[in-house]
Amino acid sequence: MDGDSSTTDTTQLGITGEYMTGGTYVLQTQDDDGDESFNDHEDGNGSKDHFREQDIYLPIANVARIMKNAIPQTGKIAKDAKECVQECVSEFISFITSEASERCHQEKRKTINGEDILFAMSTLGFDMYVEPLKLYLQKFREAMKGEKGITPVTVSEGLGEELTDDSFTGQLPAGLITADGQQQNVMVYTTSYQQIPGVQQIQFS
Amino acid sequence: MSAKNMEKVEQATNRKNISLPMSRVRLIMKSSPDVSCINQDALFLTTKATELFVQHLALSSYKNGSGKETNTLSYSDLANAAEESETFQFLTDILPKKILAREYLKSLEEMEKDADNL
Numbered sequence: 001m002d003g004d005s006s007t008t009d010t011t012q013l014g015i016t017g018e019y020m021t022g023g024t025y026v027l028q029t030q031d032d033d034g035d036e037s038f039n040d041h042e043d044g045n046g047s048k049d050h051f052r053e054q055d056i057y058l059p060i061a062n063v064a065r066i067m068k069n070a071i072p073q074t075g076k077i078a079k080d081a082k083e084c085v086q087e088c089v090s091e092f093i094s095f096i097t098s099e100a101s102e103r104c105h106q107e108k109r110k111t112i113n114g115e116d117i118l119f120a121m122s123t124l125g126f127d128m129y130v131e132p133l134k135l136y137l138q139k140f141r142e143a144m145k146g147e148k149g150i151t152p153v154t155v156s157e158g159l160g161e162e163l164t165d166d167s168f169t170g171q172l173p174a175g176l177i178t179a180d181g182q183q184q185n186v187m188v189y190t191t192s193y194q195q196i197p198g199v200q201q202i203q204f205s
Numbered sequence: 206m207s208a209k210n211m212e213k214v215e216q217a218t219n220r221k222n223i224s225l226p227m228s229r230v231r232l233i234m235k236s237s238p239d240v241s242c243i244n245q246d247a248l249f250l251t252t253k254a255t256e257l258f259v260q261h262l263a264l265s266s267y268k269n270g271s272g273k274e275t276n277t278l279s280y281s282d283l284a285n286a287a288e289e290s291e292t293f294q295f296l297t298d299i300l301p302k303k304i305l306a307r308e309y310l311k312s313l314e315e316m317e318k319d320a321d322n323l
Contacts, residue, residue, distance in 0.1 A: 058230065088283070091299055137249060140222070
């Protein structure tokens with residue numbers, strides 16, 4: 001720091017970042033948020049011990065990668081822009097989710113389904129995503145079908161089970177399939193996929 | 206989840222054509238009030254939509270921004286996009302426009318001067 005006696009010198013004021021907003025003034029300092037490793041690593045299993053609920057973000061590396069691929073190849077991205085988009089993303093997810101959740105409640109349902117999400121997007125000005133998303137969903141379902149050997153089930157009110165990442169590649173309990181009485185061509189499989197012919201093999205140790 | 210299983214999930218993830226961790230997306234969704242259950246389709250759609258959103262926001266901001274000279278997407282590009290685009294309006298609270306401290310203090314002085322002159 002220089003020995004400048006001017007009080008408008010940010011270094012003198014001890015402000016390392018130099019920003020304030022108009023209206024509500026926000027000083028950006030060097031040690032910004034994002035102290036949780038939860039936000040920086042790419043691991044899917046962040047520890048739940050030390051983050052605040054409102055500070056859950058997607059891993060910055062993934063976000064940055066998507067940004068980089070979206071802009072022209074010669075373009076660069078400032079570090080604070082990456083962090084900022086990370087926050088915007090969480091905001092976006094919450095934005096869509098609460099709209100979808102509201103509709104769910106209005107219709108007295110407990111489980112948010114795909115339609116709710118698409119409807120929310122349409123309502124909130126992201127109509128342009130809807131058609132591409134439907135196509136992606138189709139491909140996703142086919143990919144899932146190929147892996148598990150079952151036809152995709154639209155989870156109904158009666159099942160009400162949350163599906164986690166584990167259920168995509170792990171074993172579905174047989175009870176879940178039969179409880180709703182649906183007639184499906186279901187193959188109950190185990191984590192050792194060798195028993196099922198024609199299905200993509202995933203080896204679990 | 207063991208490292209090997211993580212790898213498998215990642216490979217599987219690539220087959221499903223997404224590059225964001227669904228488990229984390231789910232966590233964020235669950236942090237909304239009154240959210241109980243989220244079905245698989247909803248989770249996938251939200252994750253994929255988030256990707257589209259990132260692309261959309263990054264490209265819009267970059268195109269409209271000062272990137273032409275600097276070739277860099279900056280925070281202020283994003284803040285401008287939030288203010289100018291109806292689609293990104295919901296971000297204005299978390300993307301406040303920033304001004305330099307000295308500029309703020311200058312405008313404060315000017316406001317005081319105006320108040321004196323009244």
